[in-house]
Amino acid sequence: MEVSVARLTVRFGALAALNRVDISVATGERRAVIGPNGAGKTTLLNVIAGELQPTEGTVHLGERDATSLPTWRRARLGLGRTFQRSTLFSRLTVVENLALAIRARRRDSWRFWPVGDRALNEEVKGRLEASGLAHLAGRTAARLGHGERRILEVELALAASPSALLLDEPMAGLSAGERQTTLGRLRSLPKDVTVVIVEHDLDAVFALAERVTVLDHGVKIADGPAAEVRADPRVQEVYLGPI
Amino acid sequence: MLRRPASARYIALLLALALALASVPAWAPRFWIYIATQALIFAIFAMSLDLLLGYAGLPSFGHAAFYGVGAYACALLALREVDGLAPLLLVGAVAAALAAVPIGALSLRTTGIYFLMLTLAFAQMLWGLAVNWISLTRGTDGLIGIPRPTLPGLATLNITFYERGAFFILCLVVAIVTFVSLQALARSPFGKTLEGIRENERRMRALGCPTFRYRFAAFVVAAAFAGVAGALAAMSNGYATPDLLYWTGSGLALVAVVVGGARSLIGPVLGAFFVLFAQLGLSTFVERWELILGTLFIAFVLFLPGGLVGLVRRT
Amino acid sequence: MDVLNLAHGSFYMVGAYIAFSVVVATSNFWVALLIAPLALALLGAALEVAFFRRLYRHGHLAQVLLTFGFTLVFIDLIRSQFGPTTRSIPPPPGLAGAVELFGATFSSYSLFVLGVAIVVGALLVLAWRFLRVGAVLRAGVEDKEMAGLLGIDLPRVFTLTFAFGAGLAGLAGVVAAPEFAIYPGMDASVLILALVVVVLGGLGSIEGAMLGSAVIGLGYVIGTALFPQFAIGLIFAVMAAVLVLRPSGLLGRRM
Numbered sequence: 001m002e003v004s005v006a007r008l009t010v011r012f013g014a015l016a017a018l019n020r021v022d023i024s025v026a027t028g029e030r031r032a033v034i035g036p037n038g039a040g041k042t043t044l045l046n047v048i049a050g051e052l053q054p055t056e057g058t059v060h061l062g063e064r065d066a067t068s069l070p071t072w073r074r075a076r077l078g079l080g081r082t083f084q085r086s087t088l089f090s091r092l093t094v095v096e097n098l099a100l101a102i103r104a105r106r107r108d109s110w111r112f113w114p115v116g117d118r119a120l121n122e123e124v125k126g127r128l129e130a131s132g133l134a135h136l137a138g139r140t141a142a143r144l145g146h147g148e149r150r151i152l153e154v155e156l157a158l159a160a161s162p163s164a165l166l167l168d169e170p171m172a173g174l175s176a177g178e179r180q181t182t183l184g185r186l187r188s189l190p191k192d193v194t195v196v197i198v199e200h201d202l203d204a205v206f207a208l209a210e211r212v213t214v215l216d217h218g219v220k221i222a223d224g225p226a227a228e229v230r231a232d233p234r235v236q237e238v239y240l241g242p243i
Numbered sequence: 244m245l246r247r248p249a250s251a252r253y254i255a256l257l258l259a260l261a262l263a264l265a266s267v268p269a270w271a272p273r274f275w276i277y278i279a280t281q282a283l284i285f286a287i288f289a290m291s292l293d294l295l296l297g298y299a300g301l302p303s304f305g306h307a308a309f310y311g312v313g314a315y316a317c318a319l320l321a322l323r324e325v326d327g328l329a330p331l332l333l334v335g336a337v338a339a340a341l342a343a344v345p346i347g348a349l350s351l352r353t354t355g356i357y358f359l360m361l362t363l364a365f366a367q368m369l370w371g372l373a374v375n376w377i378s379l380t381r382g383t384d385g386l387i388g389i390p391r392p393t394l395p396g397l398a399t400l401n402i403t404f405y406e407r408g409a410f411f412i413l414c415l416v417v418a419i420v421t422f423v424s425l426q427a428l429a430r431s432p433f434g435k436t437l438e439g440i441r442e443n444e445r446r447m448r449a450l451g452c453p454t455f456r457y458r459f460a461a462f463v464v465a466a467a468f469a470g471v472a473g474a475l476a477a478m479s480n481g482y483a484t485p486d487l488l489y490w491t492g493s494g495l496a497l498v499a500v501v502v503g504g505a506r507s508l509i510g511p512v513l514g515a516f517f518v519l520f521a522q523l524g525l526s527t528f529v530e531r532w533e534l535i536l537g538t539l540f541i542a543f544v545l546f547l548p549g550g551l552v553g554l555v556r557r558t
Numbered sequence: 559m560d561v562l563n564l565a566h567g568s569f570y571m572v573g574a575y576i577a578f579s580v581v582v583a584t585s586n587f588w589v590a591l592l593i594a595p596l597a598l599a600l601l602g603a604a605l606e607v608a609f610f611r612r613l614y615r616h617g618h619l620a621q622v623l624l625t626f627g628f629t630l631v632f633i634d635l636i637r638s639q640f641g642p643t644t645r646s647i648p649p650p651p652g653l654a655g656a657v658e659l660f661g662a663t664f665s666s667y668s669l670f671v672l673g674v675a676i677v678v679g680a681l682l683v684l685a686w687r688f689l690r691v692g693a694v695l696r697a698g699v700e701d702k703e704m705a706g707l708l709g710i711d712l713p714r715v716f717t718l719t720f721a722f723g724a725g726l727a728g729l730a731g732v733v734a735a736p737e738f739a740i741y742p743g744m745d746a747s748v749l750i751l752a753l754v755v756v757v758l759g760g761l762g763s764i765e766g767a768m769l770g771s772a773v774i775g776l777g778y779v780i781g782t783a784l785f786p787q788f789a790i791g792l793i794f795a796v797m798a799a800v801l802v803l804r805p806s807g808l809l810g811r812r813m
Contacts, residue, residue, distance in 0.1 A: 075451035100439040104450035109432040368794035537630030
């Protein structure tokens with residue numbers, strides 16, 4: 001699914017968190033959005049996901065103008081996301097967390113009597129194994145380590161089988177091993193899933209992304225193939241200061 | 244802390260409780276059968292509130308409105324010469340559910356403190372209606388002279404609901420059905436989704452769940468059960484008055500749920516018995532039952548937030 | 559303070575009963591006007607320290623339940639002390655008559671009440687905006703940890719604020735006593751109205767509360783004139799309508 005924003009502006013009072021940003025991500029593309037702190041990256045994700053209404057501009061998901069759609073409708077169109085701060089079902093176990101995500105995807109929860117669901121259990125098991133969380137199945141999310149929580153955070157989004165995935169700093173705070181696992185998980189996503197990843201970890205960014213968009217103070221200052229952006233002096237200036 | 248699958252011992256305990264209750268008409272004096280009946284009706288009401296509070300995470304302070312609507316609907320029907328048990332209970336449930344539709348649609352757009360106050364406000368509005376719409380409700384005089392219902396099967400056995408203990412058994416059956424239904428609901432896909440919404444609504448929405456619809460459904464279902472309790476109350480007492488809708492009724496139900504232990508369904512049952520025995524039973528022996536109940540309640544909120552059930556789970 | 563206190567109505571009720579007791583004992587309304595707010599402030603402070611402060615982190619429901627428990631206790635205490643019958647006290651001499659203004663007759667006491675309301679409201683608005691206490695409270699409610707790290711003695715601020723609020727409720731009770739009936743259930747009637755006013759006006763906004771009470775007051779009077787039976791219902795309908803259109807109330811800040 002294509003993801004695009006046009007002339008996107010988000011103002012908080014006098015502050016423009018995003019200022020006439022145009023971004024277009026093709027179906028199946030791996031796009032990274034980078035920039036220093038306060039650049040507006042998370043705001044961008046929040047607007048695409050529908051948690052924030054833009055002051056001006058539009059959001060398109062596929063062919064559809066999604067600007068006025070609520071979050072859950074966009075998710076139903078195929079948009080998945082992770083949050084910068086892990087947003088899990090803390091008091092539930094890892095298994096229950098995943099089960100909820102799968103149930104939400106299947107949209108068949110309007111049944112009012114208990115049902116045994118073998119397919120559900122099988123899928124939960126499969127995802128637990130693929131993500132390396134199998135040994136933590138019965139643990140409540142609140143009692144996971146930080147890295148484990150981040151992995152579950154990504155797994156929940158993946159369990160919804162999105163056709164476009166927004167990732168907000170998935171690598172933050174992960175150990176080297178956890179980073180490898182997550183990178184592997186993301187790399188193994190089907191080719192037609194669009195991925196937009198906001199990250200500070202530039203190694204992961206350039207390992208994963210085909211194109212990179214750079215934001216600074218709410219303005220897009222670069223947008224192109226990863227190698228080009230890496231070499232762009234303006235981008236280096238923004239990260240390293242004027243040379 | 245969260246729901247565990249029911250163990251064999253737990254089920255045995257529940258069965259024992261049910262049987263013990265069923266035996267009450269055999270040995271208890273009439274007055275205590277009456278109190279136990281009121282407690283069962285209140286327990287049904289409290290369980291419906293637990294669905295809202297414990298499972299859906301919706302702190303409603305206006306649930307008594309649906310109880311009262313159920314009572315009045317049943318009363319109005321009974322006074323129009325309808326005396327079958329099924330229609331009388333059904334009209335209580337349906338009327339309450341219908342009332343819940345507009346109230347839920349408006350209130351559920353808010354959360355937390357606003358939701359609490361909105362539900363309270365709507366409930367008071369309905370109370371005001373009950374007091375002032377004299378042509379329909381006879382105001383503070385209330386609707387009186389509501390007869391006991393009839394059940395075709397019983398008639399052949401020559402039993403009426405006026406017999407000692409008969410209405411009590413009816414309430415016990417409804418209570419058990421309510422308990423089992425709500426337990427099933429809690430473990431169903433619907434119930435689990437509701438749990439997810441309660442635990443982290445933001446995530447559920449990000450996963451594509453239309454959370455409003457689920458909460459709305461829970462609100463209406465809870466109202467329907469409250470309406471059934473109200474209908475039973477009207478038939479038990481023989482009258483329906485506006486104070487059934489007054490906010491203190493909602494407050495007492497919350498007390499029952501919290502003292503008993505939210506999100507356990509059996510907790511509210513225990514809590515309901517506790518509150519009712521304090522209210523009706525204690526007041527014959529002790530003049531200042533409100534003081535005692537209030538103090539005990541304060542102690543529970545401060546020191547035992549998991550209620551009686553929480554206490555048992557800890558030991 | 560972001561605290562929901564159902565016993566606030568009880569403070570009002572206690573204030574009214576204190577007025578009653580003092581007037582019966584000394585026939586001096588003004589003494590009551592002085593004593594009641596102070597007494598309630600002390601009571602409020604004591605309750606906050608002993609009980610309420612434990613619940614700040616447990617959220618509104620726990621506060622609702624706890625304070626509901628207290629309303630039961632208060633009602634019982636009042637009823638056992640004063641009995642269930644309705645009491646009343648006359649307005650103080652000097653305010654008992656009527657006054658002609660703009661061609662209409664107003665009772666002197668009503669004008670007095672209006673005056674007190676305006677003065678108290680103005681003082682609160684000014685204090686909130688211009689004194690440090692307003693900023694401190696707002697900061698403390700938004701981020702307790704940070705405020706503590708900045709050296710603000712949050713517990714003390716909360717206790718004082720709560721006590722102040724209780725004192726105001728007591729003041730309201732005293733002021734209301736000559737005008738309205740004094741009986742053990744009066745806490746409920748005023749509480750509901752107060753909740754409607756606050757929610758309508760918007761949480762966290764004193765101007766909102768003032769606007770809200772003006773709206774509700776006018777609404778109630780107009781409602782009683784037009785449909786006497788459903789005046790109360792009209793008030794709730796107005797509140798519901800406002801909340802549907804502006805979920806944070808007329809002038810509210812989402813807390």
